[in-house]
Amino acid sequence: MTEAALNSYTSDDTKQADEGKPQEVGGVTGQRLRAFLERIERLEEEKSALAEDIKEVFGEAKAHGFDVKTMRKVIRLRKLDADKRQEEEALLETYMAAIGMV
Amino acid sequence: MTEAALNSYTSDDTKQADEGKPQEVGGVTGQRLRAFLERIERLEEEKSALAEDIKEVFGEAKAHGFDVKTMRKVIRLRKLDADKRQEEEALLETYMAAIGMV
Amino acid sequence: MTEAALNSYTSDDTKQADEGKPQEVGGVTGQRLRAFLERIERLEEEKSALAEDIKEVFGEAKAHGFDVKTMRKVIRLRKLDADKRQEEEALLETYMAAIGMV
Amino acid sequence: MTEAALNSYTSDDTKQADEGKPQEVGGVTGQRLRAFLERIERLEEEKSALAEDIKEVFGEAKAHGFDVKTMRKVIRLRKLDADKRQEEEALLETYMAAIGMV
DNA sequence: GAATGGTCCCATAGGC
DNA sequence: GCCTATGGGACCATTC
Numbered sequence: 001m002t003e004a005a006l007n008s009y010t011s012d013d014t015k016q017a018d019e020g021k022p023q024e025v026g027g028v029t030g031q032r033l034r035a036f037l038e039r040i041e042r043l044e045e046e047k048s049a050l051a052e053d054i055k056e057v058f059g060e061a062k063a064h065g066f067d068v069k070t071m072r073k074v075i076r077l078r079k080l081d082a083d084k085r086q087e088e089e090a091l092l093e094t095y096m097a098a099i100g101m102v
Numbered sequence: 103m104t105e106a107a108l109n110s111y112t113s114d115d116t117k118q119a120d121e122g123k124p125q126e127v128g129g130v131t132g133q134r135l136r137a138f139l140e141r142i143e144r145l146e147e148e149k150s151a152l153a154e155d156i157k158e159v160f161g162e163a164k165a166h167g168f169d170v171k172t173m174r175k176v177i178r179l180r181k182l183d184a185d186k187r188q189e190e191e192a193l194l195e196t197y198m199a200a201i202g203m204v
Numbered sequence: 205m206t207e208a209a210l211n212s213y214t215s216d217d218t219k220q221a222d223e224g225k226p227q228e229v230g231g232v233t234g235q236r237l238r239a240f241l242e243r244i245e246r247l248e249e250e251k252s253a254l255a256e257d258i259k260e261v262f263g264e265a266k267a268h269g270f271d272v273k274t275m276r277k278v279i280r281l282r283k284l285d286a287d288k289r290q291e292e293e294a295l296l297e298t299y300m301a302a303i304g305m306v
Numbered sequence: 307m308t309e310a311a312l313n314s315y316t317s318d319d320t321k322q323a324d325e326g327k328p329q330e331v332g333g334v335t336g337q338r339l340r341a342f343l344e345r346i347e348r349l350e351e352e353k354s355a356l357a358e359d360i361k362e363v364f365g366e367a368k369a370h371g372f373d374v375k376t377m378r379k380v381i382r383l384r385k386l387d388a389d390k391r392q393e394e395e396a397l398l399e400t401y402m403a404a405i406g407m408v
Numbered sequence: 409g410a411a412t413g414g415t416c417c418c419a420t421a422g423g424c
Numbered sequence: 425g426c427c428t429a430t431g432g433g434a435c436c437a438t439t440c
Contacts, residue, residue: 240367265342
């Protein structure tokens with residue numbers, strides 16, 4: 001995405017910048033906000049790309065004759081395992097904290 | 103669904119231990135399936151990590167006094183904008199291809 | 205909640221009913237819709253009541269010196285257990301279906 | 307947090323087996339905790355069941371050609387209305403109490 | 409008021 | 425091609 005596209009909805013500030021004058025409107029705060037927005041948008045693009053990748057891998061597996069639905073079930077189950085383990089540890093920590101073992 | 107697929111979650115390692123021979127059960131197919139599962143799980147972990155990052159950035163922005171809900175709105179609008187722009191460009195290319203402008 | 209309250213947003217039909225004439229506007233369809241809405245609202249009231257009950261039990265437990273946070277953790281963990289078991293069974297069924305054991 | 311609370315998830319049954327004596331560890335307190343947990347879990351099951359029921363009713367309505375999304379909107383509006391009415395009644399009662407009208 | 413967990417709603421994707 | 429099912433996101437309530 002181009003910088004221009006990013007500016008499309010906050011264009012007032014940009015226009016001023018284009019005219020070679022420091023931002024009197026919005027100013028530093030606007031700069032900071034824009035920086036946050038762009039960081040987030042960048043991360044979301046990466047996230048979407050990963051989602052694409054995942055879909056592709058499923059497609060590949062399917063092309064090799066594997067059943068996607070079952071694969072999803074297996075993955076979900078493995079995730080439950082991991083979550084359970086994590087939850088157990090969290091509970092243990094809570095207990096230890098409760099009896100003063102920091 | 104293949105027999106190998108069905109065996110995927112009862113690990114090859116175990117079977118090997120039982121029979122003392124590498125990959126008699128499931129074999130190459132099981133290996134392939136596992137590879138797919140692991141690739142997917144890896145990608146999903148990365149995706150989750152990015153989701154975490156995004157949350158953190160929002161948190162940071164909030165700490166600087168920005169309203170997260172409004173930020174989300176802005177991002178949504180900008181995304182629509184970007185999608186629209188992309189759509190238009192795609193259409194333009196279609197037209198240009200149609201009239202032989204490569 | 206009174207019947208009048210339930211009718212507050214679909215009052216047109218009701219008004220006609222009040223005037224001793226069968227519903228020409230909306231008619232049977234409106235009746236059916238209202239019946240659905242009322243069933244749902246009834247169920248949601250019951251659900252809210254249960255949420256209240258749960259809060260009360262936590263309160264009671266707290267009054268007996270139990271730590272609510274830890275209790276929640278334990279409950280969550282037990283739920284994960286249950287989910288995992290259920291998921292395992294679902295996976296097994298998928299497998300059996302896959303090999304034609306209906 | 308009490309010691310009994312900490313023992314709640316490692317069941318009394320096991321301890322009993324180990325020591326051959328009923329309820330020496332955890333004891334009455336553990337019993338009480340377990341009772342609380344079970345009451346809560348029972349209530350949560352009922353709550354989930356109701357959520358299921360609600361989904362089913364929506365499904366039924368959909369099968370009759372109603373638009374679920376719109377139905378949700380209507381229900382939300384009617385709820386707001388009900389809340390408002392209740393609020394007003396509460397205020398009225400407060401006033402009446404204030405002027406001694408029991 | 410900050411953070412966390414829970415619930416609800418929507419949008420997308422896969423199956424029939 | 426609909427339609428159900430599932431995952432993700434937003435919102436809200438509650439706790440510390």
